[in-house]
Amino acid sequence: MPPRPSPLILGLTGSIGMGKSTTAAIFRDLGVPVHDADAAVADLYRAGGEVAGLLDAAFPGVLAPDGAVDRSALRAVVTADPDKLAELDAIVHPRVGETRRRFLAEHGETPVVVLDIPLLYETGSDRDCDRVAVVSAPAEVQRARVLSRDGMSPALLDAILARQIPDAEKRARADYVIDTGQGVPHAEAQVRAILDDLRDALR
Template sequence: MTPKAGSGPVILGLTGSIGMGKSATARMFADRGIPVHDADAAVHALYGPGGAAAAAIGAAFPGVLDGDGGVDRTRLRAAVLDAPDRMAALEAIVHPLVRAASTDFMARHAAAALVVLDIPLLYETGGAGRCDAVVVVSAPPEIQRARVLARPGMTEAAFAAILAKQMPDAEKRARADFVIDTSRGFPAAEAEVARIVEHLTADRAEPHHGTG
């Protein structure tokens, strides 16, 4: 991809399957001063007490709210497990609110040269169409598996269920403009982040002089 010309920031989608190191990579962009919109954090806020989605989810799925009025994710997961119609109903509530949070983020950073949309299911939800370029964070399957199963409470069944909802890593890599392999170590990943930022903001870094 060539650097974007014109007004408005370059929009870089950041995605990757579970256990690939996406969150750590997102922090690398943020550490370089790049505004990063974390879709998972946005959902967490929507689900929390007083969050924009909590009341609607509680009405659609009785019993899933905790004592503070926030969404209990364990109860919600049980309510939609193996029920595509219920999952669709949940997505109909949450997705428009997530999109609104993203729109607000873009408005707040309209003057930036580059912004990152950190979206776990970027391809699966059609979000790549909003991006000028996409970077996929990846690692070999055995490393992914070891990382995920080391997480507290994670089981083989839960890992398999998560993978079933995600586009295969090979397909994501084939579609991506950039791929960052975190199995090579985080210093190498940081170098790749620096290279991507430099490439996508190259035309913004040079001063533009008037002729008069």
């Protein structure tokens, strides 16, 4: 039997405030390449970029004085008119997908890679993954984390959560659940166990 083509793709997701970014950093620190969808979007939103111009045309007033996309202004537009979300996704998602394809080609010989995608289930990106890990924490921990952020309010948090599949459903669909409610060392131990399991699957 021929060896399984590499890499094995682990999708990493979790609702806002669950500790996904911290968990992705743990994977990186353990030597696993991570494609960060949020970072890809931030790069696309930079001043002078193609997407900044397209979004300015589609949603006038969402550019900051320096020419970059003002994410707070864009979020306000989409929150006020949810129908605009599909238009935003049509502009941004294909370009993020292209950065993901380049990442996978670059790491084609790597045993395991991580795709860090906040809306993994919501966008159907789980179909592109061999396994999925969901980052989770108790609801009260999640809420406290999010509401401590600048510019965040209970109403905005509720609007964001309304876009996301409930945490319980994500956990039920996942191959792995990483609990970040007990601190970073506990989360790291879970990540190490997942990597051991994935490497066993490649043998």
